[in-house]
Amino acid sequence: MAKKKILLVDDERDLVEAVKFRLEANDYDVIAAYDGQEALDKARKEKPDLIILDLMLPKMDGYKVCAMLKRDSRYSTIPIIMFTARAGDSDAKLGKEMGADAYITKPFEPKALLDTIKELIK
């Protein structure tokens, strides 16, 4: 069975490298994007099975990327996990309003991230 593809979006390259390594060790294919525009382009081109999206991005912030993908019927079914600063904050509420399927606070427990991915990815 083909490996599931995850689009990982964060402008912190160090973090992307670490998370990519972990996800690949858990048998996922990972594509990285480092800003909002690149995230949109790659999402449309690669059609990933799941997107992990940070909020603070250059060129276009995470909320906007999420909203745009969810509004487009071609991509709205792709589950989106948002990286937020702190759960229970207005960040998370706004994320849910924009259509995010889940949110993970930074710094996160690796198990929490992997479990959430498993739950959402089909």
Add this chain to the structure above:
Amino acid sequence: MFAKFCLMGNKKAQEFLELSDFNSSLIKTIPFGLDIVDENGNILFLNKAMESIVGRDAIGKKCWELYRDDRKQCKDCPLIKGIKVGETSSINSGGVLGGKTFRISHTGMVYHGKKSVLEIFQDVTEFIAIQKKLKQANEELSAALKVKSEFTSMVSHELRTPLTAIKEGIGIVFDGTAGSLTKEQTEFLSIAKRNVDRLARLINDILDFQKLEAGVIAFNIQENSINETVKEACKMMTGLAGEKGLKLVLNLDEKLPRLKFDKDKITQVLENLVNNAVKFTKNGSITVVTRREDNAVHVSVEDTGLGIKEEDLPRLFQKFSQLESGLERKTGGSGLGLAISKEIIEKHKGKIWAESKEGKGSAFHFLLPIAERKG
């Protein structure tokens, strides 16, 4: 007067004279201007203090012509409503004697057979200026706290970013994802991992506290059952207690009224208190009690732990206070948990305090007021 004097007995006459003496001394001594005006505002009598305020040729002149900058009757002048004998009230009058403000207290009376008003004038110009300055200072403080809070938010976000990468980097090596480790490598990575988590908690707590202090956190006050909240908070803590072989006991008064409070925030307080109790108790139990106390609900978390030294008690709820023993720091506490709990309880208009005997255990208490039902 003379006739009256003759008609009374000696004792009554004496009393009369004394009262008369008292009255004139009173009028002479009070440090405020005093006058008596008729229904049209004409001055019938004034004391020395009033003379120095409005001048000596005041009798017969209208009080506001001498006294007000605009020479017009005060907006709330008691004469407008008509005089009620025996009735006392006060008004503030600004624009007086060169922009000053006086508080005028007045009583309706009868003077020389005419309906009149006795007035006493108090200079409150400075008092009002001080009040204004105080209000302004409070507003500035509030604004400063908000700026501080925004700064803290920004800083905490900046700190969390590299911390996340550090945690992931360590985590990947630590749990063997990048290959197996020697025992020593595991041990030292474990130290690093523990402290990364501790740093993360500290950042969260600082931000939490800052926001509470600045009042930028919106409390979601709803009617809730305190017992349900206690049960839910303790469900998560039972595991922690069990690990140390401690019993977590609930002693809840089933007949408590429903209270209004922010469920998440009070849960945070309960978790903080129970967490502390578990941390500082080696064996025995932790008991959470709820009961009604007058117009409030009293919640206490009691443990059979180490207890707290008398001299440490007053500083417990301060920011970053650490106990003499340094145990708090050793167990990875941020030193802010109790300060945060105090802010939360006080924002609910409640009270929080601790009682303890060194070596015998501690009890942390808080009160939440019961909202008065209207109608």
